Amino acid sequence: MKNSSRRGFMGMAFGAVAGVGAVASLYAMKRSWDPLPSVKAAGFTTLDMSAYKENELVTEKWRGKPIFVLKQSKEMLEKAKKNPKDLERLIKIGDDHFMVAVGLCTHLGCIPGYNPDEESFLCACHGGMYDSTALVTKAPPPRGLDIPPFKIDGNKLVLGEAGPEYKKMLETGVTLKV
Amino acid sequence: MAHFEKATSVHDWLNQRLAIDTVRRVMATEYWIPKNINFLWAMGMVLAVTFGLLLVSGIFLLMYYQPNVATAFDSVNYTIMREVEFGWLWRHVHGVAASVVFLIIYIHMFTGIYYGSYKKGREMIWISGMLLFVAFSAEAFSGYMLPWGQMSYWAGMVITNLFAGGSLHADGLVEWIRGDYVPAQAFLTRFFMLHVLLIPLAILGLIGLHFAALRIPHVNNQDGEEIDFDAEAKKYLAGDKAGSKVIRFANDFMAKDMMVVAFYLFFFFYLVFFHYDFAMDPVNFDPADGLKTPAHIYPEWYFLWSYEILRPFPTDPGLIAFAFAQVIFFLLPFLDRSPNAVPANRRGLFKIWFWVMLVDMIVLTAMGKLPPEGIFSTIGLYAAITFIALWVVLPFITKLERKL
Numbered sequence: 001m002k003n004s005s006r007r008g009f010m011g012m013a014f015g016a017v018a019g020v021g022a023v024a025s026l027y028a029m030k031r032s033w034d035p036l037p038s039v040k041a042a043g044f045t046t047l048d049m050s051a052y053k054e055n056e057l058v059t060e061k062w063r064g065k066p067i068f069v070l071k072q073s074k075e076m077l078e079k080a081k082k083n084p085k086d087l088e089r090l091i092k093i094g095d096d097h098f099m100v101a102v103g104l105c106t107h108l109g110c111i112p113g114y115n116p117d118e119e120s121f122l123c124a125c126h127g128g129m130y131d132s133t134a135l136v137t138k139a140p141p142p143r144g145l146d147i148p149p150f151k152i153d154g155n156k157l158v159l160g161e162a163g164p165e166y167k168k169m170l171e172t173g174v175t176l177k178v
Numbered sequence: 179m180a181h182f183e184k185a186t187s188v189h190d191w192l193n194q195r196l197a198i199d200t201v202r203r204v205m206a207t208e209y210w211i212p213k214n215i216n217f218l219w220a221m222g223m224v225l226a227v228t229f230g231l232l233l234v235s236g237i238f239l240l241m242y243y244q245p246n247v248a249t250a251f252d253s254v255n256y257t258i259m260r261e262v263e264f265g266w267l268w269r270h271v272h273g274v275a276a277s278v279v280f281l282i283i284y285i286h287m288f289t290g291i292y293y294g295s296y297k298k299g300r301e302m303i304w305i306s307g308m309l310l311f312v313a314f315s316a317e318a319f320s321g322y323m324l325p326w327g328q329m330s331y332w333a334g335m336v337i338t339n340l341f342a343g344g345s346l347h348a349d350g351l352v353e354w355i356r357g358d359y360v361p362a363q364a365f366l367t368r369f370f371m372l373h374v375l376l377i378p379l380a381i382l383g384l385i386g387l388h389f390a391a392l393r394i395p396h397v398n399n400q401d402g403e404e405i406d407f408d409a410e411a412k413k414y415l416a417g418d419k420a421g422s423k424v425i426r427f428a429n430d431f432m433a434k435d436m437m438v439v440a441f442y443l444f445f446f447f448y449l450v451f452f453h454y455d456f457a458m459d460p461v462n463f464d465p466a467d468g469l470k471t472p473a474h475i476y477p478e479w480y481f482l483w484s485y486e487i488l489r490p491f492p493t494d495p496g497l498i499a500f501a502f503a504q505v506i507f508f509l510l511p512f513l514d515r516s517p518n519a520v521p522a523n524r525r526g527l528f529k530i531w532f533w534v535m536l537v538d539m540i541v542l543t544a545m546g547k548l549p550p551e552g553i554f555s556t557i558g559l560y561a562a563i564t565f566i567a568l569w570v571v572l573p574f575i576t577k578l579e580r581k582l
Contacts, residue, residue: 030354033368039358064360064468109335110471125473177347 044160046153047100049093055132057114059103062148062159066103066111068134071096076119076132088174089133089144091165093152100157101134101145102178112145121145147175206428210411212399213423219397220438221286227439228279228446229381235271236374243324245370247363250326251465270454276318277457278446280480283311291510292532294519295398301511302391308508310384313377315481320373322478326366327462332475334361334369344494360468402520474549482546483539487566489550490559499562506569513569516576524582527575531568538564 045062047069052058054073059066072080072090077097080086090097103111110125120137121130129138134145151163162170169175185191192198242262244253258265287307290296296304319337323330338361342352357364396407405423414422425431449456461472477485488500518525522532538561545558 033354033357035353035357035359036364039362039364043359059469061469064358064362066469104471110473111469125471177349 044158047157047159048155049096049098049157050155052098055116055119057116060159062102065148067148067159068099068101068103068114068145070099070114070132070134072099072132080133083135086131086133086135088169088172089135089147091150091152091157093155093157098157099133100150100159101147101175103145105141106136106143106145107141143176146178148178206432207426208411208415209427210407210414210424211397211427211431212403212405213425214399214401214403215397216400217438218285218289220435221282221289223432223435223439224282224442225279225286226385227443228275228282229385231271231275231446232279233378235268235275238265238268239272240374245324245367247326247366247466250324250366254325255463267450270450270457273457274446274449274454276321277478277480278449279314280318282442283314284480287311287507288532288536290398291535292522293398293400294402294514294521294525296511297514297519299395300391300398300519303388303395304511305508306384306388306391310381310388311507312504313381313384317373317377317381318478318480320369320377323361323366323369324373325462326466327459328464328466328470328472329459329462329475331361331466331468332472333477334365336475338365340497340500344497361466398519400521402518402524476547479543479547482544483542486542486546486558487562489546490555490562499566502566502569513572514576515573516579518579518582520582526579528579531572531575534564535568538568 043063045060045067047060052069052071054071055076056071058069060069061067077090080090080097089099089101091100092098105112105123105125105128107123107126107128110123112121112123112128112130114121119132121134123129123141126140127138128136128141130141130144131137136142136144147166147169148159149162150166151158151161152165170177182194185194189198239258242253242257242265244250254269258269262268290304290307319333323334338352338355341355342348353359356362357368396405399405403423407424410422410424414424414426419425457478459478476482484500484503487503488496490496491499514528516525516528522529541557541561542565545554545561548554550558
């Protein structure tokens, strides 16, 4: 009896030590699978917004995804002003207006192409179309191109950081969280 | 210390130390197999041989493959395919075997379903077999990432995106699995590790479990006959080989098994030498490019049926249907309420259930490959609904079954 209770105690003591060790190991394993600091640091892209030309689509890269940047010309802005849904998608930096969006079709993730003459996007995969603020104009895409988290910093735009203008877009449902 | 005597032969020397005679008797000469079975019972051995082919070809590929996003594609398509002598052989054996192994797994599964080999004490055989199916699926998917072509990259993107759980938007989990925001170096190296070490270890363990699960209930037979293996074995050992319902696993049954394996290997190497291209997607011969999506992203043929269950529905119901399809086969022994463990042709409604299920999975597979447009997406939708409905009605139709 004395022996068996001693054995039982040893069993429980071992179990407790092993349990703590197992939990600690699992935590270490989970953390080892986390994205590395270098990966996370590369999760921010800073764009110099003074370098873009009107009605010329530039594809940048943020977190491995294509980012469309389209500086709006005066005519494009006039057109956008007629539709509040268009206007609220644009990012104003200084006196310029920009369309900045993840360049993946919201239907199945293909990359739409831009036609500067018609000022519209066409996705070749299933025929979805978007206007110059990347608002959807022809199905099947369920919504306009998603806007990445951004923060306006003077003449620069930091992608990956959520500034007040971006948060407002999220609240009003202009874009989904990417 | 145990008592040892001077050995009379090498055999005796080993026998005293390792009991090789006992091992041979337990594992082979007195492991009993029923006589009333057919060639479908050889699929287990065919699978074991295919796994062996994957292992050997994989070892040779491993010597030249480089798990690095900058060099992976060329290490496969240039180094292994053009520089290494017979490198093409290992790659084509590996690729063809990875595809054909699923064909055999499906035949093996549907054989088990048809003959009721998941019931009456054989539940653990079925469950360990399904665990093997999951492990092989993970092995196939992780291996598909390694050439780092366009299909590798985008399949990796789409499949890991499934873990976001649709509207749950668990993007943190997806990034954790990838180790990055998109499939990149961390993703490639960890899937390499999974493919060459962790999952193969799990597969080896599960094969052991699968065999062990077979030991006590023994293999089923094509007549659904309940055999008293002890009595039949005694009869056999007493010399009544013709009257006994069982034979020795080795070498007697093995001889037939290996003949089926031989026919299979003719078919297998015919594919390797003349039709290896069916296992090589042309899109994957373009290097991975995160800024260019292929027009159609589809999985390998063996995943098409479950992909087609995901596809016709909106995102959230689609994911639920997909998750359902992934786990429901595990529950087969418990959803089948019938007391009969006999072939499907003697089970009334279950016979219809079996053939409808088989045809439905073939239809799902075919529709999964076609673009989701027009009539194809309608057929796909109805086939997906049929799949789910079949599982819902299974407990009821089997409950109605008369005891034979």
